[in-house]
Amino acid sequence: MIKLLTFLLLLIGAIEIAEGRIRHYKWDVKYEYKSPDCVKKLAITINGRSPGPTILAQQGDTIIVELTNSLGMENLAIHWHGIRQIGTPWSDGTEGVTQCPILPGDTFSYRFVVDRPGTYMYHAHYGMQRQAGLYGSIRVSVPDGVSEPFAYDYDRSIILNDWYHKSTYEQAAGLSSDPFVWVGEPQSLLIQGKGRFNCSKLTTLNLEPGVCNATNPECSPYTLTVVPGKTYRLRLTSITALSALSFQIEGHNMTVVEADGHYVEPFTVKNIFIYSGETYSILVKAEQDPSRNYWMTTSVVSRNSTTPPGLAHFNYYPNHPQRSPPTDPPAGPLWDAVEPRLAQSLAIKARQGYIYPPPATSDRIIVFLNTQNKIDGYTRWSVNNVSFTLPETPYLIALKESRGNAQHLFDQKPPPEGYNFTSYDIYSVANNTNATKSDSIYRLKFNTTVDIILQNANTLTNNNSETHPWHLHGHDFWVLGYGEGKFDINSDPARYNLVDPIMKNTVPVHRYGWTALRFVADNPGAWAFHCHIESHLYMGMGVVFEEGIEKVGKLPSQNMGCGITKGFWKP
Numbered sequence: 001m002i003k004l005l006t007f008l009l010l011l012i013g014a015i016e017i018a019e020g021r022i023r024h025y026k027w028d029v030k031y032e033y034k035s036p037d038c039v040k041k042l043a044i045t046i047n048g049r050s051p052g053p054t055i056l057a058q059q060g061d062t063i064i065v066e067l068t069n070s071l072g073m074e075n076l077a078i079h080w081h082g083i084r085q086i087g088t089p090w091s092d093g094t095e096g097v098t099q100c101p102i103l104p105g106d107t108f109s110y111r112f113v114v115d116r117p118g119t120y121m122y123h124a125h126y127g128m129q130r131q132a133g134l135y136g137s138i139r140v141s142v143p144d145g146v147s148e149p150f151a152y153d154y155d156r157s158i159i160l161n162d163w164y165h166k167s168t169y170e171q172a173a174g175l176s177s178d179p180f181v182w183v184g185e186p187q188s189l190l191i192q193g194k195g196r197f198n199c200s201k202l203t204t205l206n207l208e209p210g211v212c213n214a215t216n217p218e219c220s221p222y223t224l225t226v227v228p229g230k231t232y233r234l235r236l237t238s239i240t241a242l243s244a245l246s247f248q249i250e251g252h253n254m255t256v257v258e259a260d261g262h263y264v265e266p267f268t269v270k271n272i273f274i275y276s277g278e279t280y281s282i283l284v285k286a287e288q289d290p291s292r293n294y295w296m297t298t299s300v301v302s303r304n305s306t307t308p309p310g311l312a313h314f315n316y317y318p319n320h321p322q323r324s325p326p327t328d329p330p331a332g333p334l335w336d337a338v339e340p341r342l343a344q345s346l347a348i349k350a351r352q353g354y355i356y357p358p359p360a361t362s363d364r365i366i367v368f369l370n371t372q373n374k375i376d377g378y379t380r381w382s383v384n385n386v387s388f389t390l391p392e393t394p395y396l397i398a399l400k401e402s403r404g405n406a407q408h409l410f411d412q413k414p415p416p417e418g419y420n421f422t423s424y425d426i427y428s429v430a431n432n433t434n435a436t437k438s439d440s441i442y443r444l445k446f447n448t449t450v451d452i453i454l455q456n457a458n459t460l461t462n463n464n465s466e467t468h469p470w471h472l473h474g475h476d477f478w479v480l481g482y483g484e485g486k487f488d489i490n491s492d493p494a495r496y497n498l499v500d501p502i503m504k505n506t507v508p509v510h511r512y513g514w515t516a517l518r519f520v521a522d523n524p525g526a527w528a529f530h531c532h533i534e535s536h537l538y539m540g541m542g543v544v545f546e547e548g549i550e551k552v553g554k555l556p557s558q559n560m561g562c563g564i565t566k567g568f569w570k571p
């Protein structure tokens with residue numbers, strides 16, 4: 001009997017392997033001079049490219065990325081954003097949470113299954129390395145014989161990014177200084193890795209000649225060539241370090257059909273708002289006057305930014321791809337208009353026929369108040385008065401191995417689950433010097449349903465509240481609702497959308513507002529949940545969840561080598 005079962009299990013395994021292909025990549029990561037916005041800067045490249053190669057796969061495929069760290073003097077880790085890593089929590093690629101860093105000279109092998117179709121991304125998850133250029137797209141197609149619920153002729157990936165001229169080290173040093181030095185607004189916005197800085201703005205600096213070269217082909221505008229009459233699926237991804245963006249195509253409406261790997265009940269807009277860590281698929285029909293080209297633009301919203309819009313060409317075949325449109329680039333939406341952004345958030349619902357209803361109730365409610373605090377004179381972000389720091393031993397390893405100096409993760413006081421929202425004034429500068437730095441962890445009972453309410457508030461600047469895109473590793477969550485002002489636990493849950501909420505992995509928390517999420521803690525592992533703004537995470541805006549750690553299989557030895565596992569394993 002047991003033999004028969006084993007045989008059947010083996011057979012099932014064999015069928016799965018036969019169905020899903022293995023896609024094997026070998027990536028070499030190093031620093032190289034690049035000029036994505038015409039200004040020469042050291043960028044992190046994968047096999048010479050930034051953005052890195054697009055991973056093209058089909059649902060059920062196994063991805064293997066053999067990653068060699070050739071950065072010379074810097075550690076490395078890559079996160080597969082939106083891939084839930086069911087059964088492979090050690091491949092999530094979050095340094096300090098799921099693995100030790102990959103040391104210079106080492107090779108690490110990520111192996112995971114892309115179990116759902118959709119649009120995802122990958123990016124560095126070590127320090128602030130992501131914004132040095134280490135990012136790319138993941139596109140997972142539906143299985144053979146399955147069709148998408150919408151039609152299109154061509155499929156294209158477009159990554160939006162913001163770009164700083166200062167190195168991540170200068171930025172990180174400023175953020176951890178007293179007095180605090182903010183990173184400021186980015187110099188450029190990049191569309192599919194290309195932007196354009198105005199070189200004459202650099203002349204006051206004593207720079208070597210050629211450092212800003214407007215004729216460098218690396219910074220010629222990104223061009224999307226379209227055939228008149230055809231429909232394009234554009235898979236938009238935002239990987240920005242700081243900026244919330246609007247994206248628009250001059251003279252063309254766009255229909256939103258996918259968000260973070262889930263089908264959206266279609267709606268049509270003139271511009272789409274996209275926050276760091278989000279993906280959207282939009283359908284665009286090339287049905288305007290084909291005798292000319294049009295602008296694709298992206299501009300900053302939510303911050304009073306000095307960053308000029310990013311520009312690209314929407315090129316009607318057979319016009320010359322580099323022919324500039326005859327018009328001025330259209331202006332984006334007003335940066336400080338919150339209403340249209342909230343309206344878009346509320347418009348995103350699961351598509352009819354693809355609705356996975358959430359559990360009707362939850363087992364636990366955790367309210368996360370996001371505040372900016374001073375801790376010992378340093379400016380930090382906190383969640384319920386706790387500013388996140390990474391432990392010496394990555395959580396997954398410490399919890400799984402549960403020994404040595406990792407014991408404190410089990411012993412310490414659980415982090416706070418809420419705040420007194422009746423007495424907290426979200427519209428005033430918080431006068432809270434009592435925040436602490438901690439690596440404390442939220443331990444979730446396996447397979448329970450958890451509600452998270454993210455509450456936004458005023459920063460340390462008068463009359464200022466910022467948009468925070470929160471990203472959850474290892475899960476998708478249902479987006480139950482958004483609200484302006486202070487969340488009211490007595491009345492707001494009655495307004496939750498339990499009928500057709502979209503599932504996502506990244507969601508904005510709007511200025512002075514709240515966002516409510518629900519997820520099932522059914523993926524054994526340790527998972528980061530954090531603001532996707534690079535400097536905010538660096539300043540402590542995140543938490544870690546543990547669930548079902550006892551169900552996690554044997555950790556690969558390549559994940560170890562730091563903290564309590566120092567010297568455990570060396571390649």
Ligand SMILES: *[C@@H]1O[C@H](CO)[C@@H](O)[C@H](O)[C@H]1NC(C)=O
Pocket residue numbers: 198199200201
């Ligand atoms: C570039 O900057 C210079 C100096 O500030 C300005 O005069 C010029 O109009 C700018 N060019 C463009 C294309 O914005």
Ligand SMILES: *[C@@H]1O[C@H](CO)[C@@H](O)[C@H](O)[C@H]1NC(C)=O
Pocket residue numbers: 209210213214215216217
């Ligand atoms: C600018 O780039 C062009 C094209 O690559 C090159 O021909 C030219 O020499 C460069 N100018 C400078 C000052 O480096």
Ligand SMILES: *[C@@H]1O[C@H](CO)[C@@H](O)[C@H](O)[C@H]1NC(C)=O
Pocket residue numbers: 251252253268
């Ligand atoms: C875009 O949509 C708006 C509102 O539905 C409509 O008024 C407009 O004509 C559309 N524009 C194009 C170019 O299709």
Ligand SMILES: *[C@@H]1O[C@H](CO)[C@@H](O)[C@H](O)[C@H]1NC(C)=O
Pocket residue numbers: 304306
């Ligand atoms: C936005 O910034 C500009 C200068 O960059 C300033 O003139 C303007 O007053 C600012 N607006 C607000 C609402 O702060």
Ligand SMILES: *[C@@H]1O[C@H](CO)[C@@H](O)[C@H](O)[C@H]1NC(C)=O
Pocket residue numbers: 384385416418419420432433434435
């Ligand atoms: C945060 O600290 C402030 C000031 O000490 C205190 O009033 C508040 O209750 C604390 N909040 C939480 C969630 O612990």
Ligand SMILES: *[C@@H]1O[C@H](CO)[C@@H](O)[C@H](O)[C@H]1NC(C)=O
Pocket residue numbers: 420421422423
């Ligand atoms: C919350 O604050 C209100 C107003 O300050 C106070 O009346 C109430 O007792 C507090 N609740 C808790 C649980 O501390």
Ligand SMILES: *[C@@H]1O[C@H](CO)[C@@H](O)[C@H](O)[C@H]1NC(C)=O
Pocket residue numbers: 431
């Ligand atoms: C903040 O709290 C400190 C200590 O309680 C107090 O001395 C200071 O006046 C407060 N500042 C404001 C602006 O309320």
Ligand SMILES: *[C@@H]1O[C@H](CO)[C@@H](O)[C@H](O)[C@H]1NC(C)=O
Pocket residue numbers: 434
């Ligand atoms: C700060 O927090 C500690 C521990 O929670 C508490 O004992 C202390 O009274 C708090 N101080 C203030 C000023 O709220």
Ligand SMILES: *[C@@H]1O[C@H](CO)[C@@H](O)[C@H](O)[C@H]1NC(C)=O
Pocket residue numbers: 447
């Ligand atoms: C999780 O909970 C659901 C609903 O309570 C149950 O049907 C399922 O069997 C549970 N799964 C596991 C792995 O415990």
Ligand SMILES: *[C@@H]1O[C@H](CO)[C@@H](O)[C@H](O)[C@H]1NC(C)=O
Pocket residue numbers: 336463
């Ligand atoms: C607060 O800031 C907003 C823009 O973010 C501005 O419109 C408003 O006038 C400001 N209010 C005050 C009182 O300064």
Ligand SMILES: [Cu+2]
Pocket residue numbers: 467468469531532533536537541
């Ligand atoms: Cu943030």
